[in-house]
Amino acid sequence: MKIDIIVTYMKRYRKGHEYHFVPPLTGIHLAALTPPRHRVRVVHERVEGIDLDSDADLIALSFFTGFAPEAYALAREFKRRGKTVIAGGPHVTFSIPEASAHFDAVVTGEAESVWMEVLKDAEAGNLKPVYRGEPTDLGNLPTPRYDLIPDRYFLKKVVQATRGCPYRCSFCTVPSFNGGFRTRPVARVLADVAYDDFRHWWQRKIVWFWDDNLTVNRPFIKELLRGMIPLKKWWLTQASIDIVRDRELLELMEQSGCIGVFLGIESFGSESLRDAHKPQNRAGEYREAVKILHDKGICVMAGLISGFDHDTREDVVAMARHLEDIGIDVPFLSILTPYRGTPLYDALEREGRLMEDCGWEYYNGYNVVYLPKNMSSQELLESHRKLWRTAFSLRSVLRRLVRGLFTLRPGGFLLSLGMNGFYGLKNLRNNIPRIVGGSESTNDEFHDAKTVRRHNAATEYRSVPPAITW
Ligand code: B12
Ligand code: SF4
Structure with missing residues (x-):
């Protein structure tokens, strides 16, 4: 199976999204849990575009609450293209009915205990609506797939x-x-x-x-x-x-x-x-x-x-x-x-x-x-x-x-x-108008949440070549 794991992101600042200091662990950890017979890509939306026309069979989205609208918009786009879309993470875990409306399956809690079952069911075209992961014994956690981290992370x-x-x-x-x-x-x-x-x-x-x-x-x-x-x-x-x-x-x-x-x-x-x-x-x-x-x-x-x-x-x-x-x-x-x-x-x-x-x-x-x-x-x-x-x-x-x-x-x-x-x-950048012009700056570094939504609402996706693959 071809799997794209997408770590979703929505812009919080006006600038400074193209590069980032340090990557999330979630995507590269899930990739490491995935048996090598599957082809896995990990896409970090913070630093790279989403390929909506990906050849993946399974799209797995991970997101925090603040990025849920983006994840839902992405799910809509992928499903429109006939993809199977699943999701997990802290928001999904406590929002099962809401999330289930957007995805073919949701995984709650820590995924280790159910990930193999999810993959097997996805391969058989037989996903259940909800998989409930339990706090896992950490004895066998693998080394994350560091090789899949994009270069744009410092x-x-x-x-x-x-x-x-x-x-x-x-x-x-x-x-x-x-x-x-x-x-x-x-x-x-x-x-x-x-x-x-x-x-x-x-x-x-x-x-x-x-x-x-x-x-x-x-x-x-x-x-x-x-x-x-x-x-x-x-x-x-x-x-x-x-x-x-x-x-x-x-x-x-x-x-x-x-x-x-x-x-x-x-x-x-x-x-x-x-x-x-x-x-x-x-x-x-x-x-x-x-x-x-x-x-x-x-x-x-x-x-x-x-x-x-x-x-x-x-x-x-x-x-x-x-x-x-x-x-x-x-x-x-x-x-x-x-x-x-x-x-x-x-x-x-x-x-x-x-x-x-x-x-x-x-x-x-x-x-x-x-x-x-x-x-x-x-x-x-x-x-x-x-x-x-x-x-x-x-x-x-x-x-x-x-x-x-x-x-x-x-x-x-x-x-x-x-x-x-x-x-x-x-x-400093935000306050230069105020310092130079002596006027109160209304320009703020943070995106107003409504602007965030406008920026992201499934209109900005760039198609990217499948750079990270094995
Ligand atoms: C490290 C960390 C950070 C780091 C890295 C963030 C990142 N992007 O990964 C930093 C310090 C940057 C950070 C920042 C923030 N964080 Co933080 N962070 C954490 C922390 C402590 C650990 C996350 C982690 O890497 N765990 C290890 C990985 C392997 O586990 P995991 O991500 O939970 O994934 C497992 C499951 O969730 C599940 N899973 C997750 N996604 C998916 C997807 C699929 C398809 C499947 C099947 C399973 C699955 O399976 C994985 C394996 O078991 C958590 C606390 C926690 N325990 O979750 C808070 C947490 C995730 N952070 C949180 C928050 C709120 C933030 C901030 C918004 C805080 C802020 N005010 O700015 C920012 C967001 C920044 C950003 N751009 O993402 C909240 C999220 C709550 C929510 N409902 O959204 C948490 C849960 C802490 C809390 N307060 O409750 N954070
Ligand atoms: S419960 Fe623990 S991890 Fe969460 S904020 Fe408090 S001290 Fe930190």
């Missing part, structure tokens, strides 16, 4: 060592989707880390763990890091802030080449942290935690969310100051977004606070899709845009970079430079 080595997370943050689907915390055998993970068939030295050197929360099982992570020391890599991941209390772990992180950690800081308000069901975070400890990581030369990336019930407009805007005060190197600023399968979604739906006129394209982390408590949705949107502009102003970016020169290891500094440069330049 980094290539994305590795998964664990799945799941013991916490239950209100806005996160991991607890409901990836039940239980599981680890892969260390030797298997090390084999992925050691994979070196990439063209550029930085693609061989830098390893990005795409785990939900890599450091949960301390004996496991310590064994893994000990094994990584001789490999001399630079690596980064997301982890919980409590890692700073484990001296041995921090030592091993340093010795094994950790250059960056993404912390889900989420908020500076204790009540907002309670809204987020995030008891493990204590705002009073952030500064010390960041300092401990900086002492090891590690770049601190932080996720910050605006719009919890206890947030006010002032709180949102003030985050720019707080994140500077505590020394965050790279902030990721998003607006609270209720995804199906989360306690947040259930609560807002129960309270009748979901905005019905917002389609799924609004669920991309940069739009407001619900009625906030302490402000209007427009006020939340505007406060967040202001936060973003302040946090990525030239002054803030330069301050972070200068500090990084003295605190971060070379890899950590390059990471900070790359990310701050990317967001800082976006901000």
Whole structure:
């Protein structure tokens, strides 16, 4: 069978889509699970066009909630051309009736337990409407098909060592989707880390763990890091802030080449942290935690969310100051977004606070899709845009970079430079009219969700030659 696995994408910024920093793991992982007698292509819509006239027998779409309209439009186009189209991923899992209307079959949850059955049924022309995947034992996960990553990705080595997370943050689907915390055998993970068939030295050197929360099982992570020391890599991941209390772990992180950690800081308000069901975070400890990581030369990336019930407009805007005060190197600023399968979604739906006129394209982390408590949705949107502009102003970016020169290891500094440069330049470009002309810029870096829909609604597809194939 010929299979196209398409990792769907919708533009979130006005520019900067043609190339991207780091690829998703999903497509190349599904390709690795597929027996070699099938021909598999992996298409990353973020960086390459979709060939609607592909010769594939089976089109498999993977998408997040925010990209669902695009996936549905694609499914329509493919079905019009007589293709069999299936889908999986976090949105599909919690939207079975909706998704089933667009696809020949939907796969919920983790696919490993049902993927062979799906392929067998597709080959026999006998697909069932729904396949329910279970949280899988990670003992036999294969090395992803790194050879199928398009060149347009700057980094290539994305590795998964664990799945799941013991916490239950209100806005996160991991607890409901990836039940239980599981680890892969260390030797298997090390084999992925050691994979070196990439063209550029930085693609061989830098390893990005795409785990939900890599450091949960301390004996496991310590064994893994000990094994990584001789490999001399630079690596980064997301982890919980409590890692700073484990001296041995921090030592091993340093010795094994950790250059960056993404912390889900989420908020500076204790009540907002309670809204987020995030008891493990204590705002009073952030500064010390960041300092401990900086002492090891590690770049601190932080996720910050605006719009919890206890947030006010002032709180949102003030985050720019707080994140500077505590020394965050790279902030990721998003607006609270209720995804199906989360306690947040259930609560807002129960309270009748979901905005019905917002389609799924609004669920991309940069739009407001619900009625906030302490402000209007427009006020939340505007406060967040202001936060973003302040946090990525030239002054803030330069301050972070200068500090990084003295605190971060070379890899950590390059990471900070790359990310701050990317967001800082976006901000600068947008604000040039205001700086030069003295007028308030209405031009924003983010696509308004309606514009996104217009751009993508199945009108822009370019036919591409089947570049990635085997
Ligand atoms: C790594 C990661 C990222 C990375 C990489 C993103 C990417 N494009 O892959 C980064 C940091 C860039 C990122 C960004 C974002 N992320 Co993210 N991310 C994750 C994380 C932690 C792991 C994903 C992963 O690679 N897992 C490993 C692979 C192998 O598993 P998988 O993708 O789940 O695929 C399995 C199944 O889902 C299924 N499957 C998936 N697709 C398909 C398709 C078919 C046909 C089949 C059969 C099966 C199938 O089978 C696979 C094997 O079991 C997840 C949490 C999670 N556990 O899902 C969140 C998650 C996917 N992210 C999420 C979100 C919201 C985002 C952002 C929108 C956040 C923001 N505010 O900006 C952005 C979107 C950016 C973008 N351009 O895509 C949400 C999505 C929720 C939703 N319903 O849409 C998740 C679930 C976390 C959460 N909050 O609940 N993210
Ligand atoms: S700590 Fe991270 S992965 Fe775990 S439930 Fe919270 S947001 Fe999800």
